[in-house]
Amino acid sequence: MRNWKWLIGLFVCGCVAGVSGTTALADEIVIGGQCDRTGPTKNVGTQLCPGVFDYIKLINKKGGINGHTLRYIEVENAYKVDRGVEAYERLKRDGAVVMLDYGTPIVYALTPRHMEDKLPGLTPGFGRADSTDGQRFPYIFPMAASYWSQMGAAMQYLKDKGGVKKGSKIAYLFYDNPAGREPLGVFKRICDIEGYECRDFAVPAPGVEMSSQLLDITRRMQPEWVVAHLFGKAPSVSIKEFRKNGFPLDKVISLVWGAGEEDMQVAGWDTAQGYLGMQFAGVGRDFPVIQDIIKMYQAENQEVPEHVGWVYYNRGVLTAALIAEGIRLVLEHEGLPVTGEKMQKGFERIKDFTLGGFLPPLTVVRDDHEGGGWVRFYQTKGEKLTPFTDWFRGYRDVVLDEVKKAEKAEKTEDKK
Amino acid sequence: MINREAGVFQTGYQGDMALYTLPLAKIAVCGTLGILLLLPWPLAQAGNEHLMSIVNTIALASIGAIGLNILNGYTGQISLGQGAFMAVGGYTAAILSSRYGMPFWFGILAGGGMAALVGTLFGIPSLRIKGLYLAVATLAAQLIIEWTINHVPWIGGGAQSSIYVDTPRFLGLVFNNEFRRYYLILVFFLLAYVGAQNLVRSRVGRAFIAIRDRDVAAEIIGVNIFKYKLLAFAVSSFYAGVAGALWTYYLRIANYENFTLVVSIEYLTMIIIGGLGSVLGSVLGAIFIKLLPIVLDITVISIAKRLFGISYENVANFLANFQLLMFGALIIIFLTVEPEGLARLWENVKRYFRLWPYSY
Numbered sequence: 001m002r003n004w005k006w007l008i009g010l011f012v013c014g015c016v017a018g019v020s021g022t023t024a025l026a027d028e029i030v031i032g033g034q035c036d037r038t039g040p041t042k043n044v045g046t047q048l049c050p051g052v053f054d055y056i057k058l059i060n061k062k063g064g065i066n067g068h069t070l071r072y073i074e075v076e077n078a079y080k081v082d083r084g085v086e087a088y089e090r091l092k093r094d095g096a097v098v099m100l101d102y103g104t105p106i107v108y109a110l111t112p113r114h115m116e117d118k119l120p121g122l123t124p125g126f127g128r129a130d131s132t133d134g135q136r137f138p139y140i141f142p143m144a145a146s147y148w149s150q151m152g153a154a155m156q157y158l159k160d161k162g163g164v165k166k167g168s169k170i171a172y173l174f175y176d177n178p179a180g181r182e183p184l185g186v187f188k189r190i191c192d193i194e195g196y197e198c199r200d201f202a203v204p205a206p207g208v209e210m211s212s213q214l215l216d217i218t219r220r221m222q223p224e225w226v227v228a229h230l231f232g233k234a235p236s237v238s239i240k241e242f243r244k245n246g247f248p249l250d251k252v253i254s255l256v257w258g259a260g261e262e263d264m265q266v267a268g269w270d271t272a273q274g275y276l277g278m279q280f281a282g283v284g285r286d287f288p289v290i291q292d293i294i295k296m297y298q299a300e301n302q303e304v305p306e307h308v309g310w311v312y313y314n315r316g317v318l319t320a321a322l323i324a325e326g327i328r329l330v331l332e333h334e335g336l337p338v339t340g341e342k343m344q345k346g347f348e349r350i351k352d353f354t355l356g357g358f359l360p361p362l363t364v365v366r367d368d369h370e371g372g373g374w375v376r377f378y379q380t381k382g383e384k385l386t387p388f389t390d391w392f393r394g395y396r397d398v399v400l401d402e403v404k405k406a407e408k409a410e411k412t413e414d415k416k
Numbered sequence: 417m418i419n420r421e422a423g424v425f426q427t428g429y430q431g432d433m434a435l436y437t438l439p440l441a442k443i444a445v446c447g448t449l450g451i452l453l454l455l456p457w458p459l460a461q462a463g464n465e466h467l468m469s470i471v472n473t474i475a476l477a478s479i480g481a482i483g484l485n486i487l488n489g490y491t492g493q494i495s496l497g498q499g500a501f502m503a504v505g506g507y508t509a510a511i512l513s514s515r516y517g518m519p520f521w522f523g524i525l526a527g528g529g530m531a532a533l534v535g536t537l538f539g540i541p542s543l544r545i546k547g548l549y550l551a552v553a554t555l556a557a558q559l560i561i562e563w564t565i566n567h568v569p570w571i572g573g574g575a576q577s578s579i580y581v582d583t584p585r586f587l588g589l590v591f592n593n594e595f596r597r598y599y600l601i602l603v604f605f606l607l608a609y610v611g612a613q614n615l616v617r618s619r620v621g622r623a624f625i626a627i628r629d630r631d632v633a634a635e636i637i638g639v640n641i642f643k644y645k646l647l648a649f650a651v652s653s654f655y656a657g658v659a660g661a662l663w664t665y666y667l668r669i670a671n672y673e674n675f676t677l678v679v680s681i682e683y684l685t686m687i688i689i690g691g692l693g694s695v696l697g698s699v700l701g702a703i704f705i706k707l708l709p710i711v712l713d714i715t716v717i718s719i720a721k722r723l724f725g726i727s728y729e730n731v732a733n734f735l736a737n738f739q740l741l742m743f744g745a746l747i748i749i750f751l752t753v754e755p756e757g758l759a760r761l762w763e764n765v766k767r768y769f770r771l772w773p774y775s776y
Contacts, residue, residue: 037736046733053729076736081674082473086710089469105673108578112668128576181575
């Protein structure tokens with residue numbers, strides 16, 4: 001057995017090459033980001049992460065922010081916590097002043113590190129709903145409607161325009177994991193307040209088998225509306241099952257991770273007609289920022305990828321735009337050098353930031369790192385997602401009360 | 417460890433029973449220990465927490481892998497529940513620390529103890545079934561424990577199934593950076609490593625091996641199968657519990673998504689690649705599984721950039737998947753080169769140099 005020689009050689013070479021890092025140039029501002037392009041949420045990652053890259057490139061093409069170019073470093077974490085920790089430390093070593101965290105369990109694990117190192121982390125659509133509270137989590141910025149706010153908005157819509165009244169039946173269909181269960185409390189509370197008749201239906205992982213739940217919903221319970229909160233492959237399965245059972249899809253409201261173009265493709269666009277999906281960033285190409293990106297592609301004689309303007313791509317653009325806006329505010333008010341602590345102040349200065357209608361009127365303050373909790377509905381029509389409502393939010397009092405309750409629960413736990 | 421054994425004769429039982437019988441081996445052990453103790457120093461000088469975090473992850477995984485190897489490699493009881501037993505340890509520690517204000521060291525020991533209890537309980541089927549059947553029974557343990565954590569709010573801590581704990585502190589020292597956390601983990605790693613090495617050469621260890629090799633024969637020569645099978649589960653789960661509790665204090669959160677079935681399978685892969693029935697192999701396997709994806713990530717991207725001038729953002733999807741492909745291929749290569757694992761490969765290296773340059 002002589003093979004071990006080259007095997008070990010290969011391994012050593014790899015280790016040596018792995019140690020070498022890179023250092024930042026003087027005028028550059030380094031932004032770190034994680035992505036999942038190979039793990040269980042790769043359908044999101046492969047669209048979201050190019051969105052971040054494209055927007056940063058667009059900013060740099062325009063001369064950067066006040067003459068400072070941005071450098072975005074992405075590290076793949078494959079939705080694994082240990083890889084996420086490694087990615088965080090690598091990005092910190094490379095001088096990142098702000099990070100985009102990807103994946104709910106990873107956000108959970110990295111939250112104490114963000115506090116310890118005073119490095120802000122952006123967690124749009126990931127992480128715990130009570131990190132909205134900047135007093136408790138000064139360095140965590142969800143910057144998008146949390147699951148609680150999403151549920152609040154969905155229920156507000158049902159009350160205002162869905163025609164539900166006391167005694168109406170509403171079903172909540174959710175993926176049985178922490179993220180899926182998170183809005184359950186808000187759902188039940190609003191049902192109690194309004195006197196709806198509510199039931200919840202859990203779909204166990206991996207979420208591809210839900211025919212019994214759907215039969216229960218459509219045949220036995222026969223609700224007026226269904227609020228669905230599913231991830232991964234589950235949304236497309238649910239669309240097909242609703243159609244199969246003859247339930248009208250325009251009576252189904254999906255929270256933000258269940259209404260991507262790919263879900264419609266998998267379920268079939270014909271099947272998915274009428275499906276209502278909630279979004280926290282604009283969808284489609286009819287926004288100045290997306291048009292700029294398309295022009296950038298055309299100027300380089302490159303084909304514009306199909307996913308430009310898609311749901312998850314636009315969420316990547318949203319994240320990058322928020323980071324860029326934060327850096328701009330830091331340079332304007334705090335000056336160089338840009339550090340994590342200054343970035344935190346910069347983010348809290350963001351006010352009525354809309355990026356030409358692409359975002360809700362986002363305002364971030366210490367008490368509200370969520371930026372208001374705005375959402376918008378899009379409906380599947382033809383082979384497109386078309387705007388169904390304007391930006392709105394709902395049951396803000398209930399949501400903020402839940403945040404307070406979470407804080408209190410933690411405090412009593414500390415005392416014990 | 418590299419050593420030459422010629423001319424070593426023991427004149428007493430004490431020398432014969434020592435963990436390391438050869439002077440050179442003792443020196444090598446002391447040297448390794450010295451390197452491990454001083455490792456953070458150059459890294460701290462360079463301010464490189466990144467490498468330290470990788471070492472910490474590997475050390476943590478090693479503890480869990482050694483535990484699983486005691487059960488799988490030495491006693492021959494296949495277990496797919498290592499992740500769940502780690503979760504038991506992690507949540508026990510988190511509940512004790514966050515709700516009852518217990519210090520971290522107590523949390524770690526209690527986490528180990530609780531996991532040992534639960535592990536023993538789920539080990540009972542091993543008295544009747546073995547092999548693949550037992551693997552399925554332990555799979556049930558994984559699912560039951562995950563479900564319990566997710567659906568019992570007192571254990572899981574509510575809808576998010578996660579419990580935050582404070583940064584561990586000991587005698588005024590706060591473990592708030594990677595270098596400090598390294599020493600915290602190192603203590604438990606060394607205890608786990610030396611403990612396992614001694615366990616497997618003791619009466620208990622020989623009983624484990626006898627059960628693995630032929631349980632009927634073991635029973636006939638007087639090994640109490642009931643006792644030793646459950647003991648193997650208890651010891652293995654204790655290791656898992658300690659690893660899970662340490663992982664919880666390392667991240668400062670207990671979250672079941674760190675301990676899913678995928679994690680259990682990952683640990684099984686570690687010990688198979690490292691070498692079943694070898695303590696060193698568990699550590700080598702942990703290094704392989706935890707380090708290789710990171711090394712691949714860094715090297716593949718830098719090779720693509722420096723050699724081919726491809727920037728990451730244009731081909732990120734391809735590079736990310738290519739790494740997975742490479743990772744899979746390397747597992748197959750290492751397993752076919754030496755099916756008995758990295759520990760055996762290391763033995764082969766040593767054997768080669770023992771006769772070098774006059775090999776026959």
